[in-house]
Amino acid sequence: MGRGRAPCCDKSKVKKGPWSPAEDLRLVNFVQKNGHSNWRALPKQAGLLRCGKSCRLRWINYLSPDVKRGNFTSEEEQTIINLHNTIGNKWSKIASCLPGRTDNEIKNVWNTHLKKRLTKKSGNNMENSSCPSRTSSSSTQHMQIEKYIDDQTVQQSNTIDSPTSSYASNYPKSTVLTPNEATGHPKSGVRVHVDPSGPSNDGKAEMPLESDIDFWDFLDSLDPLQFSTKSEVSGEKSDGDEIECKRWLEYLENELGLSGVDNETKEQEIVTTVPQHEGVNLEQEIGVALDSFPIWPPSPLSLGI
DNA sequence: AATCTCTTCAACCGCTACCAT
DNA sequence: GATGGTAGCGGTTGAAGAGAT
Incomplete structure (x- = not known):
């Protein structure tokens, strides 16, 4: 057992506090491509100004496709x-x-x-x-x-620990789903009651997620089965899983009011909020991207609530 | 409308377990 | 067996929303 261990990272050079959609994107993208064999080295490799522990926690608790959301039964x-x-x-x-x-x-x-x-x-x-x-x-x-x-x-x-383990069925139609719960972003505090019959009538708590449209867009573009998971290791993949996973994403988009937004609009949103990445110094790029993101979570005021 | 208090929960911190050398 | 490094665990904190006054 190692005692008197050195700090896991240089605390003065890492960002703390809530994760922004841009950071989530980066982490998801990196883990999808490279897995997470070494959390300590991951932030640097992924271009994140975060402690490895923080990345691990973020992935395990929110970004991993294994995470089930919604109220506890x-x-x-x-x-x-x-x-x-x-x-x-x-x-x-x-x-x-x-x-x-x-x-x-x-x-x-x-x-x-x-x-x-x-x-x-x-x-x-x-x-x-x-x-x-x-x-x-x-x-x-x-x-x-x-x-x-x-x-x-x-x-x-x-057996059951698959990245696509029945997400849809884990979301009962009456679930009180918050943007927070769905995206993992903290303290949104804007409870969105999911009405199975469609968008809520008061028209207030809809579309609270304009700032992370690109995140959902990105997730949408992923093949969820490529995530490095136990089931992948065990070679369990099936068309059914894939379909169910896509269904889950569609379901979430629907629940969060994103399904009505066409891709062009989403693109526009992303272009105006996130600088493009090519040919830019990584640290600078991330810094700018993070700064340019609207403060997360969107305040009720900004949502017109 | 303003202020205060309570509640919630994501994220952090410090420690231990475990593994490699 | 000693040492060093990383992953994981559990306790705690603090920001922000909700509700009360």
């Missing part, structure tokens, strides 16, 4: 509660039982929703039941469950 919540009751704050273990959910997401859901809900329900009793008590018997149970989870994780990596 009651089944998922119950799973979290049960597992937390048994193994405690082992977020990554719990996440391994919920395909498409990340440890960070689960941790947040627990801290902001489930913990409070359980505390309300059973008052002080919860202190005993929600936190794993380390008696000898429960400790044995805890180990057994951890082993079970490990086994399941191995199985999942060979």
